[in-house]
Amino acid sequence: MINKQRIIDRFISYITIDTQSDPESQTTPSTEKQWVLARKLADELQEMGMTEVSIDDHAYVMATLPANVPHQVPVIGFISHFDTSPDFNATDIKPQIIEDYDGKDIVLNEEKNIILSSEYFDDLKQYKGQTIITTDGTSLLSADDKAGITEIMTAMQYLIDNPEIPHGKIRVGFTPDEEIGRGAHKFDVEKFGAEWAYTMDGSQIGELEFENFNAAKAIVKVRGKGVHPGYAKDKMVNSQYIAVDFINSLPRLETPEHTEDRQGFFHLSSMKGDVEETLLEYIIRDHDLGHFNARKEMMQDLASEICSQYESDCISVEITDQYFNMREKIEPVMHIIEIAKEAMKEANVEPLLKPIRGGTDGAQLSYMGLPCPNIFAGGHNFHGKYEYVPVESMQKATEVIVKIAEMTSMKYK
Secondary structure, eight states, X not given: OOOHHHHHHHHHHHHTSOOBOOTTOOSSSSSTTHHHHHHHHHHHHHHXXXXXXXXXXXXXXXXXXXXXXXSOOOOEEEXXXXXXXXXXXXXXOOOEEEOSOXXXXXXXXXXXXXXXXXXXXXXXXXXXXXXXXXXXXXXXXXXXXXXXXXXXXXXXXXXXXXXXXXXXXXXXXXXXXXXXXXXXXXXXXXXXXXXXXXXXXXXXXXEEEOOBOEEEEEEEEEEOBOOOGGGOTTTOBOHHHHHHHHHHHSOTTSSGGGOOTTOOEEXXXXXXXXXXXXXXXXXXXXXXXXXXXXXXXXXXXXXXXXXXXXTSOOEEEEEEEEEOOTHHHHGGGTHHHHHHHHHHHHTTOOOEEOOBSSOOHHHHHHHTTOOOOEEEOOOBSTTSTTOEEEHHHHHHXXXXXXXXXXXXXXXXX
């Protein structure tokens, strides 16, 4: 049995280190503070007896658990990211441990009247009687993805401490900057040397994901003409009004708050401007590649149409692809999904196959030659003050890692 208190202690030791990434930075890692946890992980891997421990110039950490069986077994890997989302405060995280959760609302911060509502966040109710770790309402928790790191590290320690469990060679990897879409950019797949891997980066217990959004980022620049407002008639062109026209011309119900499952969307993530220039930042998402490409074309066509109305080159749209749906790369090797499903069932976890409404390092790694589906890490409400994780879910995720290692070894005996 995976020790519950060790899970808690390890998890808290990681989340109290600020590793927030920075999308404006051009370095890797994007923030110096990510090095603190990267070095800590490398040291811990060395201390627990892992081999081939390395940390490269960009803070990517890798290590090996050597095989303990004589027969040939494919090398498999487990991967998590150690950066934390820049979407909310990640400094001075003060976790709260709720033992024997009663199924009711949880007061995160009495002074600020911040409540984790069991009615609004109804997933909470399924964890009645369990131990839940929450924030204090002033920060995110960073269970995304320090829960995954905790599970991988604990599983490796468990396999080392229990050598009677058969397994082949296992590689582990920890990456920076996943939250800003760069987690796999400098990942050395050849050095990692695994035939396939799993990211421990999903949400609720049971999740097993091998399809995700196709993703792109769009920068929309709107140019106007600034003139003194007292003398502006027939001369001023306010870029902000043109930007509003652009925003309102996109399908209003195809936004994150109106879509689910495999439905795609346009998401206006940032807007800033003045009369002279307005800058809109969008993310474009769709599971279907054809629909994804059509969304990109729609934005370009809309810009052209508005430019023709104003008889000027007033809008430009720069679109950059970020990652693609990993399903195309996983379907030829579906046995790696079957192994994960069987491992979950062995751990008394019901597999929950669902598409990821987001991205993961695994998507990019799959296109880099390392098939890499995603397994639950256990957390909920990522990237905000309502984030929480049940400890029992982390225990089960750790057990699933151990079972995957064992079952892979047995299947190739």
